[in-house]
Amino acid sequence: MGESTCIFCRIGAGEIPAQFLHQDDTVMAFRDISPKAPTHVLVVPREHILSLAHITGDHGPLLGHMIEVLNQVASAEGLSGRGYRVIANIGADSGSEVDHLHLHLMGGRRLGSMG
Ligand code: AMP
Numbered sequence: 001m002g003e004s005t006c007i008f009c010r011i012g013a014g015e016i017p018a019q020f021l022h023q024d025d026t027v028m029a030f031r032d033i034s035p036k037a038p039t040h041v042l043v044v045p046r047e048h049i050l051s052l053a054h055i056t057g058d059h060g061p062l063l064g065h066m067i068e069v070l071n072q073v074a075s076a077e078g079l080s081g082r083g084y085r086v087i088a089n090i091g092a093d094s095g096s097e098v099d100h101l102h103l104h105l106m107g108g109r110r111l112g113s114m115g
């Protein structure tokens with residue numbers, strides 16, 4: 001999927017609306033359109049990186065900033081004290097739907113085991 005048709009690139013460009021919780025030059029966070037938990041937020045780099053499998057050492061600062069934003073959003077959502085889950089899907093077996101790197105931040109209820 002190219003950048004012009006990528007749904008997360010289009011959200012970043014303001015072409016598709018989203019419920020933003022954070023935006024800066026490199027990272028954005030917005031609510032998942034089909035939430036699986038009371039808090040279900042996607043933390044997304046503006047850069048069209050295909051998945052976590054495409055991360056190299058050069059991406060270290062960007063990845064660090066994504067985690068920083070994720071923790072800030074979790075705190076703002078009241079999750080710091082109770083805990084939360086972070087998921088990244090990679091490839092077919094994961095059921096990945098959008099080929100633009102994103103971290104799922106989920107919380108606000110007992111999420112259960114990963115089984
Ligand atoms: P994944 O299966 O990891 O690729 O997750 C893609 C996620 O993007 C799913 O949880 C979808 O609900 C979510 N999603 C798809 N389109 C949108 C959108 N326009 N705004 C917000 N979230 C979206």
Ligand code: ZN
Pocket residue numbers: 002003006007008009010047048049099100
């Ligand atoms: Zn993209």
